[in-house]
Amino acid sequence: MPKQKNDLRLMWWLYADTPVTTPNGDSPVERLQESLSWRVTAPLRRAKYVQKVVSAHYRGSDPDAGRPAVDPDDDRSAELAGLTRQGTLRQRLLAVTPHLTGSPATAALESGPVSVLLETVLESVDPSSLRQTWLLLTAVAAAMPDNDALRAFSRELTLTEPDGRMQVVLDHAGPMLAKFSGHFRTVSVVTDRPVVDVDFSARHGFTSGVQRVVRETFRRWSREGDFELVAWTQDASTMRGVSSKELSRVVEWTPDRRDERPTFFADGAARLVIPWETTVLLPEVTPERNTSRLACLVEHSGNGTVAIGYDAIPVLNGAYVSRDESIQFVHYLSILKHCDVVVAISASAGREFEGFSRALVAQGLRGPRVDVVPLPTEPPVTAKPLPVPHPGKPVVVSVGAHEPRKNQIAIAYAAELLWRRGVDFSLVIVGGHGPAWYTDLDDKVNELAIAGYPVAVLDAVTDTDLATAYAHARFSVFTSLHEGYGLPITESLAAGTPAIVSQFGSMAEIARHGGCVTIDPTDIEEIAGAMERLLGDDAEIERLRAEIAAQTPTTWVEYARDIRQRVEEVRPS
Structure with a gap:
């Protein structure tokens, strides 16, 4: 394909909203604007433009100037301008040139026409390699493709044929770039x-539980090793x-930040992160x-991938979660x-994921290896002295979100039975509200x-x-x-307080170490x-407290180290 024609094709692709004159002197845009169909569809275009203005705010671009909107909180504001x-x-x-061609771009390529640079990269790409085409399409489209794309x-x-492949790249990347x-x-x-x-x-x-694991783990990672949060x-x-604010929200989180909401981020000028051979x-x-x-x-880029598995409740016990949560989890399994x-x-959660992994043989897949690294037992903070809700009465505490699976309703009924028998104590239920x-x-x-x-209920x-x-209970x-x-x-x-717990699953795993009484929760x-x-x-009570005192708590430092070890053991495919 002639170089001049390639340059014009790429320019038209980049600036489709700007008149471009072809070598014959005519302008495709001007011819289009003079057509009957252009004039008839003017109201539709005006409506689409209004939609574009509204969506541009969320995407971080300026629909009139064609430039990215600059988020004042973005660390790269000067660069974006x-x-x-x-x-x-x-x-x-x-x-991506060094990773697709095997060597950095030459000075001539760095300063020459973009079309020549793209052609040079294309010459080194194996079209049948999903790994290489994934990287190429992600770079040109500035967006990651899904499997179908x-x-x-x-x-x-x-x-x-090789001389037509540049047009294929533009045809497939263009819609993603515009969208x-x-x-x-x-x-x-x-x-x-x-x-x-993250x-x-x-x-x-x-x-909640997941965010606590994330923040406690990477707070420790930030002190010991290099990694890229995305x-x-x-x-x-x-x-x-x-952004720096988002980084702080992960590795420097404090309870007073609990109500922070997502801040506007200029998607139109985002710095994309592409993992490659990591x-x-x-x-x-x-x-x-x-x-x-x-x-x-996960499937095609060739990177190694590790996931922390919390549970498979949305598919194994879907009645306890919303329909949307079950659907979301099924999509999540397409990644796992x-x-x-x-x-x-936990070992209990591990058995759930092992069952899923074994079932994948029916799809011809190997499935992930499942390791178990139990969460630590380190107490999060030290208790402070507070007035007891009902002075003189022993306190029983129950912690958990208000939702059917947590089964706190059974504790309330059990407490009522005891109160009617004349047993004197107070019950404190701690936890946020669940589904409306x-x-x-x-x-x-x-x-x-x-x-x-x-x-009493505390949320x-x-x-x-x-x-x-816990300390008062x-x-x-x-x-x-x-x-x-x-x-x-x-x-x-961790607070030294014995617990009555369900007699199965991960709860029984914890109880086996002592300090607990197991029961049938139904x-x-x-x-x-x-x-x-x-x-x-x-x-x-004293016997159970002695069992607790004999245990050696595990720490978040140890947990973070064990997760890091699993990550470092996995190599790109």
Whole structure:
């Protein structure tokens, strides 16, 4: 293909909204604007433009100037001001050139026409290699493809003669570039350190069990080793680098940041992060909007991949979660099935993921190896002195979100049985509200409070408040029907407080080390009997406390080290 024609083709691709004169002197844009169809469709274009203006705000671009909007919180504000479409395409191609051609671009390529640079890269790409075509398409489109897009691109590239392959690249990358307003995006190819997807924890201040694992782990990693934290663009098209505020939200999080909401991020000028010949760690459960492109990365990019596996409750016990959560988890499994390793947080969770991995043989897949690294038992903070809710009464505490699976309603009924028998104690239920449709627990607690029984509900508590509740309690009760781990049990034991826990799964694993009484969580009489025994038997309480004191707590430092070891063991394919 003549060089001049290639240059014009690439310019038309980059600046499709600008008149471009061909060698014959005519302008495709001018001819189009003079046509009848152009005039008839004017109202539709005006409506589309309004839509573009609205969506541009969220994508981080300026629809009129064709330049990226600059987020004042972006660490690269000065750099963004000088971006051009040709310049960012050149930067993206230069970033992947050494990995596709085997050597850095020459000075002539760096300063020459972008079309020549693209042609040079194409000469080295094996069209049938999904690994290489994934990297090429991601760089040119400034967005990661899903499986369908990648396979279609690779097939057409394979069937096209070399002199027509540049047009294939433009045809497939162009729609993605336009859809995600990615003309001004730049690329960083990471090869020398693990890439860690912390999208939710970076963008939100909210914390629960998963976010606590993420923040405690990478707070320790930040002191000892090099790694790259990434989030996803708001349009879910690709991984990007985190801002300094987002980095701080992960490795320097404090309880007063719990209510922080996602801040605007200029997606149109994002710095994309492309993992290449390294290891990708997935410590969060990936949301559905990110799964198709992440699944393609995991399967085809050639990177090693490790995921932390919390539980498979959304598919094994779907009645306990919303329909949307089950659907999201099924999409998440499309990622896990191509991972190298899943690190489960308990032996019970490990068995769930091992069953999933073994089932993949029916698809001709090897499935991930499943390792178990139990969560640590280190207490999060020190308790502070607080007034006891009902002075003079022993306190029983139950910690967990208000949702059917946590089964706190059974504890409320068991407590009522004891109060009616004249047993004197107060019950404190600690935890945030669950789904809006589940009101059974709140209704029961209100009923008990109106009847004059000493019961209280605490929500939106800090870690210090939680530690204080455990420290004031004679014992805790955790009767969940299904858990990946059972963090409230280890928190109670870390505070030196015995626990009544469910007799199966990960909860039984923790109980085997001592300090716990196991019960059938579906039997209210058995729960009430265990509570009555611990309320009245000081010797039994002291025996359980002695078992707790004999245990050696594991720490977040050890957990972070073990996760790092699993990541370093995995090599790119």
